[in-house]
Amino acid sequence: MAFQIVINLIIAFMWMFLKESYSVPSFISGYILGIVLLLILRRFIPDTFYLKRVIKIINLILLFIKELVSSNIEIVKLVYTPKPDIEPGIFALPTELKSNWEITLLANLITLTPGTLSVAVSRDNTKLFVHAMNINDSNESIRSIKNTFEKAIMEVTQ
Numbered sequence: 716m717a718f719q720i721v722i723n724l725i726i727a728f729m730w731m732f733l734k735e736s737y738s739v740p741s742f743i744s745g746y747i748l749g750i751v752l753l754l755i756l757r758r759f760i761p762d763t764f765y766l767k768r769v770i771k772i773i774n775l776i777l778l779f780i781k782e783l784v785s786s787n788i789e790i791v792k793l794v795y796t797p798k799p800d801i802e803p804g805i806f807a808l809p810t811e812l813k814s815n816w817e818i819t820l821l822a823n824l825i826t827l828t829p830g831t832l833s834v835a836v837s838r839d840n841t842k843l844f845v846h847a848m849n850i851n852d853s854n855e856s857i858r859s860i861k862n863t864f865e866k867a868i869m870e871v872t873q
Contacts, residue, residue, distance in 0.1 A: 719765040723749035768871065775867040782828055782863060790829045793849060805834060806853040808843040808860055817868055818843065824864045 723746060730745025731737055750766065757764055793799050812818050818840055822833035830848040837844070847856055 719753055719760060719762065722760075723753060723765075725749075726752060771867070771871045775871055778863060778867050779824055779827075782824075786829045786831075790848070793830075801849040802851060803846070803848050804850040804853070805844055805846045806850060806856060807837075808845050808857055809841060810843055810861075810865060812865065812868060812872075813840075814872070815840070817872055820868055821860075821864055824868075825860065 726749030727742050727745035730748055731741045734741055734745075753760065753764065793801060810818060810821065812821060818836060822836065822843060825831050825843070825845055826833045832846045834844040834846050836842070845856075845860070850856055
């Protein structure tokens with residue numbers, strides 16, 4: 716991926732130098748030309764096309780923003796309820812993520828989402844212990860996290 720980005724930047728700068736126009740539009744047109752060239756020559760480049768991963772990273776960021784807004788709304792509803800019926804608790808989230816930074820990213824995304832907090836990671840890195848402000852059904856919470864954050868992280872990293 717990094718190799719393709721460097722090649723694309725080199726093509727963009729070479730385009731600027733060949734056109735003798737050192738402006739942002741010239742760089743952008745060279746960058747787009749580089750993307751087209753990389754798409755045409757992708758069978759000669761060993762890795763998959765890098766814009767696929769960039770799009771998946773953007774999808775992960777948008778997913779986090781969506782979850783952040785929706786959980787903020789849920790927390791505001793709970794706070795303004797006169798007699799809230801909440802059940803805080805800790806549950807173990809089994810994870811399929813393998814590397815330390817994937818698990819760290821998942822734990823941080825969970826912690827940054829209001830109403831949940833990553834408490835600990837098991838010694839064998841297979842479970843993440845999560846405290847939730849309102850846990851009606853722990854299986855539903857596990858399914859929700861696995862279908863959103865964990866799935867998106869796995870798409871980005873694999």
